Amino acid sequence: MNARVQHVELHAEDDGLNPGDVMLNVENVSLSFGGVKAIADISFDIRKGEIRAIIGPNGAGKTSMLNVINGFYHPQEGVITFRGEARSRMRPYEAAASGIARTFQNVALFKGMSTLDNIMSGRTLKMNRNFFWQVLNVGPARNEEIEHRLKVEEIIDFLEIQHIRKTPVGKLPYGLQKRVELGRALAMEPDLLLLDEPMAGMNLEEKEDMSRFILDVNSQMGTTIALIEHDMGVVMDISDRVVVLDYGRKIGDGPPDEVKNNQDVIDAYLGVSH
């Protein structure tokens, strides 16, 4: 860190909430596709500054829950309150504009574009100049681009991916692609970051790196994080509170140690003889 370039701090916006205040509240939410009930009457909250894990066996409704939070699905019942404002039908881009960013279970990057451009694309919503200004690439648009590039470089530095800055992401190994995807989400400087299985398919070392990054994002940028993860070890290590879903129902909610000893949770994971 020999910053001669003005070091730009990346951080979540100050929204008047104090750490520990409820940031997002999910109340009696139900979601069904035709006759299939994906989520049944679930309530939980996410507090500012915490790392909140959503766990559960396959098909428990975890990803659906994330999709509901970020406005991709609209629940038939229930209310979601984000920063005190209840919302009914919200589009994903509105969620993004209000400070919610996410990554996907299957990497969803622009494979032909470089790492740098992919992360830069995460700043689209923060750009003030329209498309035509940017095509002209003069004056204000140019300055704006430089300003955004600085933030992107900060993220590249943060995630230690300088060596692949100019590499098309399609050529990168999976673990690095996941990191780039996290970078793109961070470029939005989100208040709430939703991570859908950030460590799926990674080896131990990559998992450790990713855990470190998630913890650093949380502590240094002050970003609240909700993550879905299968690796129990990781979840128990890094999250502050865990909510457990099974067949669309909530069967547990609390600090990792408490959840670990919850009989319903043990049954759901290990199976139970009927």
Added chain:
Amino acid sequence: MEATGVTAGGKPVTFPQYLLLNAKRFASRPAMRIKDYGIWQTWSWAEQRDEIRDFALGLKAMGLAEGERIAIVGSNRPRLYWAFCAAQSLKAIPVPVYADSVAEEMAYVLHHAGVRFAVVQDQEQVDKIQSVATDIPGLSEIIFDEPRGLRDYERDHLHDFSDIQQRGREIAAANTSAISDWEAGIRASDGTETSAILYTSGTTGRSKGVMLTAAASVKAAEDTAKFDNMTEQDEVLAYLPLAWVGDHYLNYAQGYVAGLCMSCPESPETVAQNLREIGPSFYFAPPRVFEGLLTSVMIRMEDASSWKKWLFTHYLGVAKAYGEKILEGRPVPLSGRISYWIGDKLIYGPLRNVLGFTRIRTAYTAGEAIGPDLFSFFRSLGINLKQLYGQTEAFLYVTAQKDGDVRPDTVGPAAPDVEIRIADNGEVQFRSPGMFAGYYGDEEKTRETMTPDGWVMTGDAGIFDAQGHLKIIDRAKDVGKLTTGALYAPKYIENKLKFFPNIKEAVAFGDGRDFVAVFLNIDLTAVGNWAERNNISYGSYQELAGLPQVYEMMTNHINQVNRDLAAEPMMAGAQIKRFLVLHKELDADDGELTRTQKVRRSFLAERYGPLIEALYDGSPEKYIETEMTFEDGRKGIIRATVKVADAKVQPVSNAMPEAAE
């Protein structure tokens, strides 16, 4: 040169004195660069002096005293390099430590050096040191460069580098004489203080702390900087471990003396890209780096279109024929010059550019033997690659090749002001300006390494050739004698054999015997390829190794080696008389090689005793059963009748240069 030394008109005798001088004479020239946030940041010599001064004043206020050791741990970062000079300006002694050493090794070095201060790069190093804090009771203050992840750490004895600098600035602002006192302190030095303690990497036993004196270090660096005509216009990329003598010498010491610009890579993974961006004029890399570069070039050419491939092959041929001659200014026919010029525009220039070698004036390699083909490849592209031989105890240079007088098989004549002699047992001993003052806290080891008359024993065996160039042939303890009295250096012979792509491994025998004999392992890929091209069918490694055609090929290789050996008066007596091709590959799983792929000689002698006897008793073949371990861990017995063949020994009187063709 301007007066800065202890006596008016004297030359600088310490690195901080050079800092003050450079900040004056090259005030606005670049001294240090690092790529940060995607942009190259530059500090001029004047700015670098200010950074170092701020840090030094801060350190002084924290109580760093004269003669005290201060550890420096991390990768190549400007602030860590500044910590060297800041410590030296207070006559404290910097002790760089390998950043990748495990906690116990680090604890040993830090404790042994008795450091109270440590300047470290990041959280990783802080964690490492704190985990062994009980083993280093003397260490109290840790200063870090990168604050990331350290926010919630207890700060009583943990300091941010920039906070210390800030403290230094406050002191300078409050006390007007602080700066001039600091400069006066630097100027007052006569260069007799210890300028650094470099710990050897410790491949054999515990690492030892090599103490280097300021004036001696400066003198050594001045000598070699002059030898290679280094000036403030030169650029280097500092990418080798900070704690290694090579980095400290080539980048820090020569950098201060010549006033050149040192660049630090963005991260260890970006070195290749940064090399291309900076285009250094001076470059050092061990042979395996050059090998890796060549391989990557060749692999990429495999994927090129056939037209490009043809161009590449054709002009590589041209380069091979004329490149080195042109580089060395030897006569070349006009047609050759024209072809080479075209090749330079089409192939060599772009290739040098891709490798980041466009502006290289001087490149060095050292550390192990480099294959002659590999060495010639880079030279034929117009890169002035040379070899040197050095040691931590010499503050690097013992020998170095002169421009225009370069050969792949020697390490060159003695470097400027270095004296070399060969002891009776073949060991190379030297006296040099940069010679170390002793091992820190280990009088006994110092006595073991220095002769009573003040020469340093290298532990390497070497010979001088007719032109006065030194050849390192082996570790001194491995060199033996034949019953004929001829000098026998196993590694020297084995290396010569291994430079043939068809030979993967060679093991020479001969100490206390009548003649030299070798075991060979063929390289399955290379020989297999050759067999395929020549329609020779084989079913297994064992079958391939036993084929008469393969024996013929090996005989030719050995005859070639014998011709080379015959051309060297010292080595001519130890030519290879008999050999065999082993029926199985030497393998670490069977204990025949170490995990770092080095031959375990004594183990082999036991395991293949009957074969060794066959080499010496004149029998044409020998039946042997050997136990081997398969990759899945099962064991099996491999039976073979191994043929023993004779090679042609060259008469020593034939030792004309032509005979070596």
